[in-house]
Amino acid sequence: MAVLPLLAACGGPFSALEPEGPSARGAATLWWIMLAGFAAIFLMVSAVLALALWKPRTLRTFGAERTMVWGGLVIPSVILTVLVAAALALGERLLAVPSDPAPLRIEAIARQWVWEFRYPDGRATSGRLVMPVGEDVDFAVTSEDVIHAFWIPRLGGKIDAIPGHENVVRLRADRAGVYGGVCAEFCGDGHAPMRFSVEAVEQGDFEARLAEFGAEGQQ
Template identity: 50%
Template sequence: MAGAVVPLLAACGGGHSTLSPAGPAARDIALLWWIMLAGSALICVLVFGLLVLAVRNNGARRSERTWIWGWGLGFSMSVLVVLLGFSLWLGEGMLARADDVPRVQAHAAQWEWRFDQPGPDGAIVQTRDTLYVPAGQDFDVVITAQDVIHSFWVPQLGGKMDAIPGHQNIHRLRADQPGTYEGLCAEFCGTGHSFMRFTVVAYDPNGPMPDMSGALIPETRP
């Protein structure tokens, strides 16, 4: 049994793991996952407990009001209502507000991501498959698509956000520490879907900006 579980647990790590959060939005999502897991476990324990009681009592009659309405529905619905309320409260806190935070543009197209963002001199430049952001600061990603529906996802920084042609979605994220975070398209978008990966480089805002030259799109070089 342990030999089967260890490989599964190993898959919970790495740059695409939602259980290794590196930002507030990702931490909230991971917290919600753990709480939902605990709530589901409680319901499972209750159901199996009732099943064992039914078998041990050889089908002896019990009060329907207590067992079906009280435990079967009342307890389960109470857990689900608490989970729903908590998830709505967390989700509300992740929404992008109309405050003054840096904003970058993400354009999805088959089969790449292009990002409009400030360059070293403050002028807007466009990079391919690499987004540069200051660590420790909130930033908004304005997401759209050129052709079909895609989905912007950096698992260690936050949840998924659809990229829809002709529509803009705003996604607020933050990287707590400088580092490199893996992103990908989370919506199947055609034969080249697996190539739609990108990198978020979070740099120290008190130090020099990283070299963008390798990711700059030629026609946007300053």
């Protein structure tokens, strides 16, 4: 029963294990693959250690050289090769490769300690982001002071916001809803509350929601 509170912490608006977009699903899948790889290596090492402590004769029968080659080289190499291949394949989903037509582009500008989002029509929101559902969105991420990191855990992986440099990450929300975004890089005293909300809306409501932001004084 003691593990239940820990499992409950895996949910919520900031949970990378509850993906709502292709990039986030790739990251979550990679996490589970890495967990399985870690568990396999851990169990293998634990089994060898148990044999060494309680069944040393069995381990000697297998042979010291064979144990080192298989347990220390062959099996870990196979597991790590699978992990690297999975990381390379799934990591491609985060890349903003050229496409036709070009996705919606939103600028994400970080400063201590708030996020500002600028849209193609010139409108801007602070601390609140609105994006259409079911469409790729390229986020052009930069910073006006120190290094920050842009991260919407349920939509994809994080990317650094670097002063004088622009990094682009492509994300998509597959379902309408409100998600949480954070700065994932320590940036000073106000780092902890440097969060923002992400509202994914249907395409037909996107322009209207932006207009509402303006009416609410969010520009």
